[in-house]
Amino acid sequence: MPTPSHAPGGTTPAEFRSGFACLVGRPNAGKSTLTNALVGTKVAITSGRPQTTRHAIRGIVHRTDAQLVLVDTPGLHRPRTLLGQRLNDVVRATLSEVDVVGFCMPADEPVGRGDRFIAEELSRLPKRTPVVAILTKTDKVGDADRIGARLLDVAGLGDFSDIVPVSAIRSYQVDVLADVLAARLPTGPALYPGGELTDEPEQVMVAELVREAALEGVRDELPHSLAVVVEEMIPREGRSPQNPLLDVRVNVFVERPSQKAIVIGSGGSRLKTVGTRARGQIEALLGTPVFLDLHVKVAKDWQRDPRQLRRLGF
Known part of the structure; x- marks a missing residue:
């Protein structure tokens, strides 16, 4: 990638900062929503279900004084499956490579074992890696005294x-957090061209959007069993440049036949809803009309099977 001779906005190269910030936290701590708020557009899928994020997603924040590359990671947790172990490996590998860490903890929940587990992990980082504690979801706690008490609890962790404290939903102090993270980056030129918001391949983004749509309204046990693979993305033959159509074939994998029935729904009704929701997001991402062909398949106990995990991209 070419090195720019001048930093964006007229800042001299000696003053400009660039680097990577990793957002960590237990599952469902608001990391992906915060990543999207900082970038200013959707680069990471979000869900009320834990362990929505399954790999490190980079979102790029362009500023006049810095380029902040955010790495949204899976929730760090005590794993129960081989998939869980590999997700934790993704987080630990990312932590070893970034310039600053943002430790996310939700304001509407007390400090728990998961937070203390992560705080202990972060305490082992080299002293040169600064850790910024981020109290997320403050919009869910209207009482300033309660937020103050939570801040004191957080301060006691490390x-x-x-x-x-931030609220990604209400954009409360998101700009302040960006300032704090950017100030801890090393000086150096921009790492990505201006206007680029993520380095995720389109097929990965499409798979994530389908998985996000499939996670809506499903039973508690199903989210962990869902995996999505894009088999192909090809322009429809015979279509003119003025009337394009992209054929996107996607497989949704579950672990048991009963889960397949849940995803498909009565008479295919739920799968149709998933397809409609995902197609709109995919078309917005790619900027072209899409024919989305969804298939639901069973990959028995894939979360615990090394061979199947490799086939599904983990």
Whole structure:
């Protein structure tokens, strides 16, 4: 990638900062929603279900004084499956490579074992890696005294370089957090061209959008069993440039036949809803009309099977 001779916005190269910030936290701590808020557009899928994020997703924040590359990671947790172990490996590998860490904890929940587990992991990082504690979801706690009490709880978890309360939904202090993270980056030129918001391949983004749509309204046990693979994305033959259509064939994998029935729904009604929701997001992402062909398949106990995990991209 070419190195720019001048930083964006007229900032001199000696003053400009660039680097990577990793957002970590237990599952469902608001990392993906915060990533999207900082970038200013959707680069990570979100869900009320834990362990929605399954790999490190990069979102790029362009500023006049810095380029902040955010890495949204899976929730760090005590794993129960081989998939869970591999998700934790993704987080730990990312932590070893970034310039600053943002430790996300939700304001509407007390500090718990999961937070203490992650705080202990972060305490083992080299001292040169600053850790910023981020109190997320403050919009869910209207009482300023309760937020203050939560900030004190957070402060007791470790020696943080800063503690920042935010609400991604209400854009509360998102700009302040960006300032805090950017200030801890090393000086250097921009790492990505201006206007680029993520380095995720289109097929990965499409698979994630389908999985996000499939997660809506399903039973508690199903989210962990869902995996999505894009088999092909090809332009429809015979269509003119003025009337394009992209054929996208996607497989949704579950672990048991009973889960397949849940995803498909009565008479295929639920799968149709998933397809409609996902297609709109995919068309917005790719900027072209899409024919989305969804198939639901059973891959028995794939979360615990090394061979199947490799086939599904883990």
